[in-house]
Amino acid sequence: MSPRAVVIGPPGAGKTTIGELLAKRLGASFRDTDADVVERAGKSIADLFTYDGEPAFRALEEDAVETALREHDGVLALGGGAVLSERSRQNLAGHPVVFLSVSLAEGARRTGLSTARPLLTGVNPRATFKALLDERLPIYRSVAAIEVATEELTPDEVVDRVIDDLGEATT
């Protein structure tokens, strides 16, 4: 079993929003490793970061990615930082990975009002977001088969683009 598409990208890129819509359009089911980790741990991501620490969260996430890649045959969204793991990057090889990109300004705008993202709740979320994009852009690109800039597109338009580009990348 193997996912029809694996969606990656920074917080606010729209992995969950686009992943759910894409799954509907493909008549497939949707799974999100963030939700898998929360279910497995029995606590929110914010609480995992606060009480167990980020390394504990990342270890659970690595297992969640490996399990979901093996078990899920629909659309799979990964947590924004999942690709930081070498083991997860290896596990992603050969899968149709979709990188949803977003600019610093739009990513900050989309994530700005939420407190659910523990990495972005510090004193300067914009600077944190910039550092995160600088570090991760080359990593997202190294594992992705296609990249869609979500910036000026509605969620439905992003899904159209993903379906077109995936078709081209896999035929």
Ligand SMILES: Nc1ncnc2c1ncn2[C@@H]1O[C@H](COP(=O)(O)OP(=O)(O)OP(=O)(O)O)[C@@H](O)[C@H]1O
């Ligand atoms: N193409 C888009 N245009 C406008 N707003 C969008 C678009 N995609 C997502 N959003 C909005 O941006 C916010 C973040 O989207 P979403 O939660 O899907 O991102 P995510 O990549 O799953 O983030 P996280 O890594 O935190 O799970 C939501 O409020 C969503 O409605």
Ligand SMILES: O=C(O)C1=C[C@@H](O)[C@@H](O)[C@H](O)C1
């Ligand atoms: O970008 C990240 O590192 C994260 C993104 C979210 O999806 C969650 O996995 C968590 O908040 C960490």
Ligand SMILES: [Mg+2]
């Ligand atoms: Mg999400």
